[in-house]
Amino acid sequence: MLRLLSLLQTHRFWLGEDLAGRLEVSERTLRRDVDRLRELGYPVAASRGVGGGYQLQAGSQLPPLLLDDEDAIAIAIGLRTAAGGNVEGMEEAAVAALTKLDQVLPPRLRTRVAALQESIAPALPMRPHQAVDLDVLTIVAQACRDEERLRFGYRRRDGEESERTVEPHRLVSLEGRWYLVAWDARRSDWRTFRLDRVQSPERTGSRCAKRKLPGNNAAEYVRQSIRSMPAQWTAQVRVMAPASELRPEIAWLRGEVEDLGDGTCCITTSGDSLEWLSVHLGFLAAHDYRVEGPPELIEFVRADAGRRARAVGASPAS
Numbered sequence: 001m002l003r004l005l006s007l008l009q010t011h012r013f014w015l016g017e018d019l020a021g022r023l024e025v026s027e028r029t030l031r032r033d034v035d036r037l038r039e040l041g042y043p044v045a046a047s048r049g050v051g052g053g054y055q056l057q058a059g060s061q062l063p064p065l066l067l068d069d070e071d072a073i074a075i076a077i078g079l080r081t082a083a084g085g086n087v088e089g090m091e092e093a094a095v096a097a098l099t100k101l102d103q104v105l106p107p108r109l110r111t112r113v114a115a116l117q118e119s120i121a122p123a124l125p126m127r128p129h130q131a132v133d134l135d136v137l138t139i140v141a142q143a144c145r146d147e148e149r150l151r152f153g154y155r156r157r158d159g160e161e162s163e164r165t166v167e168p169h170r171l172v173s174l175e176g177r178w179y180l181v182a183w184d185a186r187r188s189d190w191r192t193f194r195l196d197r198v199q200s201p202e203r204t205g206s207r208c209a210k211r212k213l214p215g216n217n218a219a220e221y222v223r224q225s226i227r228s229m230p231a232q233w234t235a236q237v238r239v240m241a242p243a244s245e246l247r248p249e250i251a252w253l254r255g256e257v258e259d260l261g262d263g264t265c266c267i268t269t270s271g272d273s274l275e276w277l278s279v280h281l282g283f284l285a286a287h288d289y290r291v292e293g294p295p296e297l298i299e300f301v302r303a304d305a306g307r308r309a310r311a312v313g314a315s316p317a318s
Contacts, residue, residue: 004033008044008056009100012146015053043104058104069109076101076113080134092173099141132178132195137171139201140180144168147208150182153199157229157272161199166191167208170218174226181218183211190214192225231270235277235297239265240288266292274300 007014007022020030034044034054043057079098102110143150151165166182169190173179178195190213215221239246243259246267258266271277274297281291281301291298309315 001033001036004030005037005042005056008042008054009103010145012142012148013053013055015051019054056103058106072101072105072109073113076105076109080113092171095137095141095171096145099138099145102138103142136195136198136201137178139203140168140195140198141171143201143203144171144180146203149185149204149206149208150201151204152201154193155197155199157197164193165204166193167211169211169213171195172219172222174219174222179222181213181221183208190221192222232272233274233277233294233297234268234270235294236292237267237269237281237284238290238292239267239284240290241265245287246284278304 003023004019007019016027016030020027023030025033034046037044045055045057047053047055076098079094079101105113140150142148148168149165150168151163153161154164155161165185166180167185168180168182170181171178172181180193180195180198182191182193183189184191213221215224238260240263242263243257243265246257246265256268258268260266269277269280271280277297278301281289291301
């Protein structure tokens, strides 16, 4: 019965014969076990006839998970906080758990969770570019899980807005941002969408086709997509250390490294913000380095160094 419940939570709808096949039981046994789940309070809907099957729905009360209302609210708030990126490395697991909980959470508890979430001010607020509407995150996560087409408005980096219909594949959390990897129906190609630019997502109710994502996995596809996008600024930084010593730092900088053969190397990295490039250069703190361009970044780093010098009472003249 635990296996049955787990399967019902991974699909929006299961054909009866498919579900029985996964469990290696007869359809008669499956019907009996579904009835037992209902007796325990799990809202399993059934449809009969050709194409009939089962679907786990939101009920009028929370099923017996050894949780009372206050426990469920506390868990939902904690998962939403982790999904927002405040707990490093927990974002994707938190969204998966939140999606399962949200599916069976009664409306009266959803209302309380939303009200509490709006009233909570995080002690360490995220940077503005990291903010994602958690309702958007949950809807997109459910569409990915259920292999269901998704419709939403999208604002590109240049401000142009459009309507998109996609076949969602996977959500990826990378460097403080959420990305959706999906097949774009209008362009007949794979695309990466930043979730903070997604507006009013709607599940269409139609299932997605089976498609093979190019590359090793969704996270690597997002990394490659980011690297291929033109950036406003491209920086060159000479580091007084061989390239072999910089592998962790290079991963953060998303840069290409060239070993210059004299115990130094040159890193080329790009971004849309001088401030963000400067922050990333901070990961080179274990090595001496020199910013060689562009002039705007050199001036930004110089001004920032002056502010830091004044902060500790030193003269920035040199």
